[in-house]
Amino acid sequence: MGGPFADVEETLFADKDVLSEEYQPDTILERDDEIEEFRNALSDILFGRNPKNVFLYGKAGVGKTAVTQYMLEALLDEVESRPEADDLHVHSHNCNGDSAFAAVRALVNQLLPPGAEEFPKRGLGLADAFDELYEQMDRTGGTHLVVLDEIDHLDDANDVLYELPRARANGHLQHARVGVIGISNNYGFRQRLSAKVKDSLMEEEISFSTYDAVELRTILQDRAAMALVDDGYDEGAIAKCAAHAAKDSGSARQALDLLRAGAEVAEERGAERVTEHHVEQGRERAQRGRLRDKIEEQTLHGQLVLEAVAHLEDADETPVRSKHVMSTYQSVAADRGEDPLTTLKSIQNHLSDLSMLGFLTRREKNNGRAGGAYFEYELDLDPDVVFQVRSER
Ligand SMILES: Nc1ncnc2c1ncn2[C@@H]1O[C@H](COP(=O)(O)OP(=O)(O)O)[C@@H](O)[C@H]1O
Ligand SMILES: [Mg+2]
Structure with a gap:
């Protein structure tokens, strides 16, 4: 009798690779x-x-x-x-x-x-x-x-x-x-x-420039027709991915990630077609792709500072002050063979930027009369996502 995989059948995907990150499209649309x-x-x-x-x-x-x-x-x-x-x-x-x-x-x-x-x-x-x-x-x-x-x-x-x-x-x-x-x-x-x-x-x-919803729809339709079986998806599912990605980032990568995630949800549920509903439920898993985009947009040292905070978060050492981040950052930079930034001020600037972008949460602390005010930082996302993005290359 079949093992755990015996019942697994591919029903919705005609060629799933077409939705993968590595796939190089033969036609470029809307550019x-x-x-x-x-x-x-x-x-x-x-x-x-x-x-x-x-x-x-x-x-x-x-x-x-x-x-x-x-x-x-x-x-x-x-x-x-x-x-x-x-x-x-x-x-x-x-x-x-x-x-x-x-x-x-x-x-x-x-x-x-x-x-x-x-x-x-x-x-x-x-x-x-x-x-x-x-x-x-x-x-x-x-x-x-x-x-x-x-x-x-x-x-x-x-x-x-x-x-x-x-x-x-x-x-x-x-x-x-x-x-x-x-x-x-x-x-x-x-x-x-x-x-x-x-x-x-x-x-x-x-x-x-970033893509609008109409452009993303065109790109997605082309891909979906190759990646999914005929009649395997609702037009509404495509529109949903396009609308969501257009509103959030304007990134085709995000739109494609959403479609793939929605199709995976549909397939796992044994559905006959990918619907808007599946896309909605797939959004959580697609966050990763979105975060990757956002992380990749940071400067090298911004990424290294983020990586340092992720290590501290992972080791339960957060909330953490900038001085402490700095020493971790320096060892992260050394590991990667980079010359680290040397002033505390430059690290604080990166921490402040990363907080503004929603990667970190920042709280002001008061040490009473003696110490004055300072900031403490925490990672506002799963540290594994940061490690994954940073190690992918
Ligand atoms: N105009 C387009 N037509 C078809 N596919 C596109 C188009 N723009 C982006 N893509 C797809 O979206 C994803 C992200 O595009 P990519 O070229 O890697 O973006 P960037 O290099 O600007 O970060 C890739 O999978 C790519 O194939
Ligand atoms: Mg690129």
Whole structure:
């Protein structure tokens, strides 16, 4: 007789992967203007000219990564049939939590010939990593597009962004051309860049706005038709996901998470169709995706401070004062190989921002006449969610 899984049948999903985070859509909907701008920015490559540098920004879940992948695949295809175009090499790297050195090293390793030994982790510096990168680019020749996703998380973005786009002009490259595509979840990042870098990187800026309910519906309908069986869902379920995500974040990721969660609830209940009701009940589980977006929108050090408070919460050491958070933060930063911020004030600023965004609760305490007033912090969400998001990369 069957074990515990014998009765499990898939009834509602035709292809569940279509709703997963990793799925790369073949068609991009509702982003025609951005695609057009992107196309203009990249078109020099088709004629063997120096590529422009492109900077994309917008909140999490609005299609920056998906559109970039889509454009680059299309470009790689097109280059094949264009005699004037040089060979095109695309190197994508997610910068989450990286130092400039780690990012350049990762690019070098992508470019090394098969069988070559990886660039060493220790002992050499950023300048050595750049030398090797240029050597590998020149060895390969052609045009190199370097995609730095979530670039706002790069500890010292200025160094990389100053150096790379000028490599040819500065005589580091003789044969190869290089262009940089920077992607950021956070527009504030732009302000943190030096003026010299802004000039070079921001040749073309493409801003991605959040989606409204109508746009989200279009995106969801397309996905639902592939992911779920025919007649497996109510139009009302789609509308519900779209309306909720539009009101909350405008993120397609959140909308897709909601749909997946609703469909899972429906499937577990043995329902024939996903309804609005299932989506409502799936909302709780979909919170995780929403939180991930929100956490990813924070700066690197904001995330490290959040992680520190999560550790303290986990160890039952909250409510906690900023001084105590600071020492935990420093060990979290050290674990991840980051240079920690050194002033208590900067930690307090991050704590204050995180409280305002609803990640933490903050209470003012009074020590009586002797001590004066101070703040105590607690995590306002499940610490496991923070650990999960932070360890996913
Ligand atoms: N315009 C769109 N058409 C189809 N799918 C989209 C669109 N925008 C976003 N998505 C989907 O939504 C999710 C989040 O998009 P993503 O590109 O990762 O966002 P970002 O990089 O801006 O955080 C992905 O699963 C992506 O496939
Ligand atoms: Mg992205």
